[in-house]
Amino acid sequence: MNVLEKIVSSVNNFSKSERKVADVILANPQVTIHSSIAALAKMADVSEPTVNRFCRRLDTKGFPDFKLHLAQSLANGTPYVNRHVEEEDGPEAYTAKIFESTMAALDTARQRVDISTINKAVDVLTQAKKISFFGLGASASVAHDAQNKFFRFNVPVVCFDDIVMQRMSAINSTEGDVVVCISHTGRTKNLCEIAAIAKENDATVIGITAYESPLARECSLVLSLDVPEDTDLYMPMASRVAQLVLIDILATGFTLRRGSKFRENLKKVKDSLRGSRFDKKDMSL
Amino acid sequence: MNVLEKIVSSVNNFSKSERKVADVILANPQVTIHSSIAALAKMADVSEPTVNRFCRRLDTKGFPDFKLHLAQSLANGTPYVNRHVEEEDGPEAYTAKIFESTMAALDTARQRVDISTINKAVDVLTQAKKISFFGLGASASVAHDAQNKFFRFNVPVVCFDDIVMQRMSAINSTEGDVVVCISHTGRTKNLCEIAAIAKENDATVIGITAYESPLARECSLVLSLDVPEDTDLYMPMASRVAQLVLIDILATGFTLRRGSKFRENLKKVKDSLRGSRFDKKDMSL
DNA sequence: CCAAATACTGTAATTAAATTACAAAATACT
DNA sequence: AGTATTTTGTAATTTAATTACAGTATTTGG
Structure with missing residues (x-):
């Protein structure tokens, strides 16, 4: 405190x-x-x-x-003593509060995340034949984001937010495949089933979820963030940001493990986007 | 510094x-x-x-x-003086660095974001007949996330990551519709076109993008975050997190504008998920 | 309701800390 | 090599913080 x-x-x-x-x-x-x-x-x-x-x-x-x-x-400006958004807050207040609570959440996440598990997860991911990202609801967009990142590594990546597709994908998974299940609460029934199915088929299941949750029990590796969710507005906010940062960390670990040559490839992927963009110099349009 | x-x-x-x-x-x-x-x-x-x-x-x-x-x-623990991930960094180092650089990015974003524009954006959104979120690549997952949030408000929300669908949707937009275009660089050609089309059809176009970019020029309202992107790994990381936080802020502003009764509805939306989840008490499964 | 005890607050003295002024080295430059 | 300039340290001064103590208020029990 x-x-x-x-x-x-x-x-x-x-x-x-x-x-x-x-x-x-x-x-x-x-x-x-x-x-x-x-x-x-x-x-x-x-x-x-x-x-x-x-x-x-x-x-x-x-x-x-x-x-x-x-x-x-006061390190990060004058913080609102109470970070919870309140009825009477104006734009300035709620903007500052949301930034602050998100940063605070990331700080707790950093302190609580288990480094050795991250390392193990990176291990598993670098050796994966195929990586699948599954999430539902708010976690679906985290899964999409993960796909966007890992896709660049030239590894087979899939990502489904449809439980039927997830299920089929899980059933088809085999040893050497890695399934990453994302759920803040870890209590989404459908996702637990998917995890269980994947595990039965010998895939390595990584859970980005809460410790001791039903989902965690189905996972080979649990990455817990333990971010106190801001329940004021009944929406996942900080937890989801923390999940994204964790994805960034896994992606970074992945690239580091692969060495410097590999990173040149990433540059190529990025450069490939150039054609789809307006030139930085030529901004006449 | x-x-x-x-x-x-x-x-x-x-x-x-x-x-x-x-x-x-x-x-x-x-x-x-x-x-x-x-x-x-x-x-x-x-x-x-x-x-x-x-x-x-x-x-x-x-x-x-x-x-x-x-x-x-030193407020947030002993930070790495150099936040850039380096070849020789172990899991502990890169994990801490990514958390730190993300938090630092959020801090700059907070300082640079224009509150009055946020307020205007909230204004526009609360009055929207329909809200569309468009993004491509990494920004697509931000758009999805936005949809997930605004959908709960019982407002017509659409979100496409397919340029053809985006285009059709933009052409069909009319006065009173709000189109939110998300792009870190603001130089993605296709998205600029979408913005232009939407604008021509009298929709209000909100850009979550860089100032002075081609996309910004097509927008009625520009929310710029100006986060220094960590280009080490050629992947959008901090910028995307900042975008998400901005979405959170807009969503929060929206709910506050709608008053306390409205927020009870949000609780209902959340409670509706209960059936899909394992009970918190009964974790036997 | 009064007295005794306890807790609270301020004054003044003491101690500790930081800064300044100045002089001596060290370094650079002609 | 000799002078100018910069760097560094010693000692004095100033400033700030703490402690000890005494007075005042407040509570509690008779």
């Missing part, structure tokens, strides 16, 4: 004067980090030791240490 | 002793922010004023101010 959140949550444990300090800090956090303890004390109309005690109450060593913590909380 | 990057980039402008300081800081940035100037001077085997001068050279007011800046750079 960052310092700002901490201040808000423990606002009730503060004494009257400490509360004054809290109010001033919350009102001008950016000013605070560039103020001396004397200046802040004056702003809050309290004594300097009170400010110091306030800092200690928040488990910091003292005022300078507190400023350090505060600076870290 | 954050302080760490700044140190690395100006390492040649440093004097011998300043360089010692730089080395110590880069080696233990986390330690540095909790050290006094005396401690750091000792670690670097230089005098205290040298450390102070070092801080000033980096455009900070002095040592405490420098620590503040450093703390902000």
Whole structure:
């Protein structure tokens, strides 16, 4: 929990004067980090030791240490203390909040993702005879994106968002094939079945899903992101972004494993698009 | 540019002793922010004023101010000074780097995005008779995702990744229809044509694309993200994530504009999925 | 309702930290 | 080689933060 959140949550444990300090800090956090303890004390109309005690109450060593913590909380601009979008938020507020909560989610994802599993997944993918990406609903677009990436590697890639096609594809999979199932909750029945079918047919099943979920149980390898989903609007948001970043990571690992020559091919793939685009110089049209 | 990057980039402008300081800081940035100037001077085997001068050279007011800046750079864990994935990077390194560069990209996107345009776009979308999302290649999955979101609002939404379908759809658009064209570069010829056709037919064309691009010129409203694309691997990565977040923002703006009753409907949409999922309690299967 | 205890707050003294001024080396340049 | 310039360190000064203590408010129990 960052310092700002901490201040808000423990606002009730503060004494009257400490509360004054809290109010001033919350009102001008950016000013605070560039103020001396004397200046802040004056702003809050309290004594300097009170400010110091306030800092200690928040488990910091003292005022300078507190400023350090505060600076870290403010690292990405002045964040909204509450990142949840609210009824009365204007465009500025909800835009900032969504960016912030997405970045925060990526940060947790980074901390929680298991590197050795990523490495294993990359292993498996580089050796795959065929790679399939399956997702339903919001995860379908993640699967499409994965296809778009891995397709460039000149490996057989398929991607279906149709359960019948997924099913047929899963049944036809064999040893050496890799099936990547994407589902935030890991509780989508159809996808669990697909995973089970693929597994029965000796394919390696990688799950980009929640730990301990029904889907995870069907998988040979589980990549869990454990992003706290922002349920305010009943839509998958942060989780899906984290999934995409994970796809990026797998794709990157894949290319690194393949060596530098391989990457020249990627450049060719990109260059092949040139004909379909307006030239960067000639923008007259 | 954050302080760490700044140190690395100006390492040649440093004097011998300043360089010692730089080395110590880069080696233990986390330690540095909790050290006094005396401690750091000792670690670097230089005098205290040298450390102070070092801080000033980096455009900070002095040592405490420098620590503040450093703390902000380290806010999200110890970042890789160089965020670009390199040949010799192991799984841990490239995973962290991709997370970091994506977060950094979102941060720039947030700073650069124009709030008033977002507001206008939300305006237009809430009043739309029909919303179409068009993208090609990597942007196609963003379009799909957008469809998945806006579809829940019970508004007519279409999404095509096939240029023929896109073209037909664009020709059939009329006043009151909104066409959202997604392209990072804004130079995909086919998409520019689609935008032009839609515009000719009096649809409002929103471009999620680069400023001053051919596509932007065809649009009524341009939402530019200006994310520096990580071209290391010749694949769209950060740009696409930023686009998705923008979609989230538009969707959020949409629901807020519609009021709280509307959001109850969203809950219903989500609840309707329950039948397709394993119960959270009953995870026996 | 009053007294005693406890918690809160501020003043003043102390300590610690950072900065400045200046002098001595070291380096570069003629 | 000698001078100018830059770099570096020592010591003094200033500034900031913390501690100790005392006074004030607040609560609690009689």
